[in-house]
Amino acid sequence: MTTSSSPFEYAPAPESRSIVDIAPSYGLFIDGEFVDGTGDAFPSVNPATEEVLTEVSAASEADVDRAVRAARRAFEKTWGPMRAADRGKYLFRIARLLQERAREFAVLESLDNGKPIRESRDVDVPLAAAHFFYYAGWADKLDHVGLGTRPRALGVAGQVIPWNFPLLMLAWKVAPALAAGNTVVLKPAETTPLTALLFAEVCRQADLPAGVVNILTGAGDTGRALVEHDDVDKVAFTGSTEVGRSIARAVAGTSKKLTLELGGKAANIVFDDAPIDQAVEGIVQGIFFNQGHVCCAGSRLLVQESIHDEVVASLQRRIGTLRVGDPLDKNTDIGAINSADQLARIRELSDIGEAEGAQRWQPACELPDRGFWYPPTIFTDVSSAHRIARDEIFGPVLSVLTFRTPDEAVAKANNTTYGLSAGIWSEKGSRILKIANQLRAGVVWANTFNKFDPTSPFGGYKQSGYGREGGRHGLAAYLEGAEQ
Amino acid sequence: MIGNDRLAVRKTYKLYVNGAFPRSESGRTYEVTDSKGHFLANAARASRKDARDAVVAARGAFGKWSGMTAYNRGQVLYRVAEVMEGRHVQFCDEVAAGEGLSASRARAAVDAAIDRWVWYAGWTDKLAAVLGGANPVAGPYFDFSTPEPTGVVAVLAPQQSSLLGLVSVLAPVLATGNTAVVVTSKDRPLPAVTLAEVLATSDVPGGVANLLTGDAEELGTWLAEHADVDGIDLTGAPANRAMEFEREAAGTIKRVVRPPATEPDWTADPGLTRMTPFLETKTVWHPIGL
Numbered sequence: 001m002t003t004s005s006s007p008f009e010y011a012p013a014p015e016s017r018s019i020v021d022i023a024p025s026y027g028l029f030i031d032g033e034f035v036d037g038t039g040d041a042f043p044s045v046n047p048a049t050e051e052v053l054t055e056v057s058a059a060s061e062a063d064v065d066r067a068v069r070a071a072r073r074a075f076e077k078t079w080g081p082m083r084a085a086d087r088g089k090y091l092f093r094i095a096r097l098l099q100e101r102a103r104e105f106a107v108l109e110s111l112d113n114g115k116p117i118r119e120s121r122d123v124d125v126p127l128a129a130a131h132f133f134y135y136a137g138w139a140d141k142l143d144h145v146g147l148g149t150r151p152r153a154l155g156v157a158g159q160v161i162p163w164n165f166p167l168l169m170l171a172w173k174v175a176p177a178l179a180a181g182n183t184v185v186l187k188p189a190e191t192t193p194l195t196a197l198l199f200a201e202v203c204r205q206a207d208l209p210a211g212v213v214n215i216l217t218g219a220g221d222t223g224r225a226l227v228e229h230d231d232v233d234k235v236a237f238t239g240s241t242e243v244g245r246s247i248a249r250a251v252a253g254t255s256k257k258l259t260l261e262l263g264g265k266a267a268n269i270v271f272d273d274a275p276i277d278q279a280v281e282g283i284v285q286g287i288f289f290n291q292g293h294v295c296c297a298g299s300r301l302l303v304q305e306s307i308h309d310e311v312v313a314s315l316q317r318r319i320g321t322l323r324v325g326d327p328l329d330k331n332t333d334i335g336a337i338n339s340a341d342q343l344a345r346i347r348e349l350s351d352i353g354e355a356e357g358a359q360r361w362q363p364a365c366e367l368p369d370r371g372f373w374y375p376p377t378i379f380t381d382v383s384s385a386h387r388i389a390r391d392e393i394f395g396p397v398l399s400v401l402t403f404r405t406p407d408e409a410v411a412k413a414n415n416t417t418y419g420l421s422a423g424i425w426s427e428k429g430s431r432i433l434k435i436a437n438q439l440r441a442g443v444v445w446a447n448t449f450n451k452f453d454p455t456s457p458f459g460g461y462k463q464s465g466y467g468r469e470g471g472r473h474g475l476a477a478y479l480e481g482a483e484q
Numbered sequence: 485m486i487g488n489d490r491l492a493v494r495k496t497y498k499l500y501v502n503g504a505f506p507r508s509e510s511g512r513t514y515e516v517t518d519s520k521g522h523f524l525a526n527a528a529r530a531s532r533k534d535a536r537d538a539v540v541a542a543r544g545a546f547g548k549w550s551g552m553t554a555y556n557r558g559q560v561l562y563r564v565a566e567v568m569e570g571r572h573v574q575f576c577d578e579v580a581a582g583e584g585l586s587a588s589r590a591r592a593a594v595d596a597a598i599d600r601w602v603w604y605a606g607w608t609d610k611l612a613a614v615l616g617g618a619n620p621v622a623g624p625y626f627d628f629s630t631p632e633p634t635g636v637v638a639v640l641a642p643q644q645s646s647l648l649g650l651v652s653v654l655a656p657v658l659a660t661g662n663t664a665v666v667v668t669s670k671d672r673p674l675p676a677v678t679l680a681e682v683l684a685t686s687d688v689p690g691g692v693a694n695l696l697t698g699d700a701e702e703l704g705t706w707l708a709e710h711a712d713v714d715g716i717d718l719t720g721a722p723a724n725r726a727m728e729f730e731r732e733a734a735g736t737i738k739r740v741v742r743p744p745a746t747e748p749d750w751t752a753d754p755g756l757t758r759m760t761p762f763l764e765t766k767t768v769w770h771p772i773g774l
Binding site for chain 1: 621
């Protein structure tokens with residue numbers, strides 16, 4: 001929505017949604033076919049309008065079993081015995097198909113998820129294709145992963161992904177699993193199933209053998225049935241730390257391998273010698289990218305005390321120019337909150353922030369009448385003890401804290417049960433390297449933030465999970481060394 | 485002159501926590517016998533409090549140990565091998581008595597244990613090159629990944645192989661820069677106490693390795709659920725409790741090494757398999773520009 005206080009005026013520039021063709025209902029993708037599920041149907045909603053886009057099926061335990069059997073058959077009969085180079089070629093095909101249908105995926109993602117088309121078009125979909133292209137090349141080079149010669153695929157991977165980057169998280173999970181020679185049963189998030197279902201169509205266009213990729217829509221029960229299925233060899237999960245814990249408990253005592261990519265509460269540290277304008281762009285990118293629905297979001301801003309007022313003033317000025325509204329509008333910076341539940345959580349934690357004594361600031365900002373919306377928000381006067389400095393909000397809400405010395409910055413940054421990511425802003429190279437060394441976080445962005453690449457390992461320390469996605473490390477998570 | 489009838493001075497076997505040798509705060513001991521059932525010693529039976537003290541010590545030592553240069557850490561671990569060599573006879577006697585091995589097989593186990601320290605000492609400054617590197621991202625950024633230690637690792641040491649098995653699970657934890665709280669073999673704890681004396685005189689900073697004699701079944705629970713333990717190796721966990729320990733470890737998303745079905749052949753080449761579970765990968769990005 002344009003706001004009267006905005007110094008910029010834009011005409012609407014909506015991307016056409018005619019490129020997507022959403023069926024009134026979808027089944028499950030099992031063994032290369034769309035089949036009717038035996039569970040109940042549930043709607044998938046456009047969070048920007050609350051319009052029901054379609055109905056999908058909640059896969060039952062029986063459906064999960066069917067999918068796992070199909071994946072097992074494919075692992076034993078087709079995908080496992082296949083020449084590694086041919087497995088790679090299928091993945092290259094998928095990468096190309098994603099590129100060919102990129103706009104369709106981007107529009108569908110924005111409709112189902114609520115993220116701005118600028119991001120789905122320029123980040124999610126190209127990166128998803130890049131992941132397939134990257135891991136495609138690994139398929140016939142597994143001897144060089146670092147696990148000795150002839151490492152073995154694990155078998156059937158059960159994968160459960162979140163709603164914040166639906167297609168991209170699918171790519172992070174499916175591409176390395178298939179390149180390593182596994183077959184997969186993937187459950188997309190309850191609120192964002194549509195691009196995974198379109199991906200199933202891409203698998204058919206690629207002539208991927210039946211059963212190699214199976215897509216089961218559903219909610220927590222479906223995920224639980226998948227994770228706990230006896231014939232699953234590998235579980236990969238991205239989502240909340242709470243669910244991650246229950247999955248780790250569920251696989252305890254089994255031989256299932258597990259990787260977890262969980263929550264975060266990243267510190268974004270700005271030193272007094274940082275280039276302020278660049279840092280402010282980075283702070284905005286760090287917390288408002290994808291409405292802050294990002295596990296590695298820079299949700300705790302640690303500013304050196306001497307530049308606090310300057311940074312906050314500059315940040316407020318910049319936030320005043322952000323455009324919140326129609327995700328399909330190419331000018332939109334901040335789209336819709338993904339669901340009513342998530343909106344309620346963001347509101348609750350923000351209210352707690354205020355109740356605990358932090359100062360809330362939001363720009364003058366008109367929000368659409370329908371759909372789920374939350375304006376970009378900054379809290380100042382935040383202490384490390386505040387809930388908004390400890391809990392993952394997973395929304396466009398930034399908590400600002402201060403520090404005086406580098407040691408204090410590191411201590412505050414590490415004072416969290418999470419350890420997924422962190423940011424450093426400084427012009428001094430030696431300081432950046434020292435601080436990067438001391439931060440207990442899996443990804444450290446220095447003078448940048450929220451950058452991703454298939455070649456670059458991503459994943460957390462501490463209760464942000466274990467295992468890495470991306471790079472050689474991401475592949476090793478789906479392989480077993482011959483000597484093991 | 486000392487005659488043959490001299491009465492030996494026996495050793496009091498104690499815990500090793502934070503570089504010191506305390507008795508268990510609980511005052512508990514238990515009888516340790518040789519493989520034929522003859523009395524050898526009363527070992528300290530570590531309690532929950534001892535385990536928690538050991539975690540505090542390990543956490544306190546983590547910054548210094550993980551912050552050392554890899555070269556320095558390698559030299560310290562090599563020093564452990566040097567000092568062990570000087571106590572070769574003592575280790576052979578203890579291993580032979582505890583495990584019921586012949587003199588030559590005990591010697592082979594001690595030799596292999598010493599050589600294992602040397603092997604891991606040589607790894608410290610090679611891991612970053614083998615497990616990390618520069619990542620060729622599609623953009624103007626320098627991006628590199630390095631392995632870093634997970635933190636405080638609890639180790640339930642093997643129950644059978646009292647020295648070689650112990651070294652095989654402890655050395656990789658230390659070589660990677662972690663600090664350790666080890667529960668030794670319950671029935672064969674004496675070589676572990678002697679190893680603690682070696683560690684105490686080998687430039688290994690106090691708190692880096694803490695060795696608790698006692699019962700893994702009892703102590704495993706406290707370590708598995710301890711919020712300041714980052715990882716746990718369940719190799720020596722009793723089969724009937726390992727699943728429960730793994731469940732408890734899930735409460736704080738600990739890195740877990742599951743126990744093998746049977747105790748492995750510790751003379752085999754371990755590869756990287758005991759180091760990678762307690763390593764994190766850190767990836768750092770920085771723009772490239774003028």
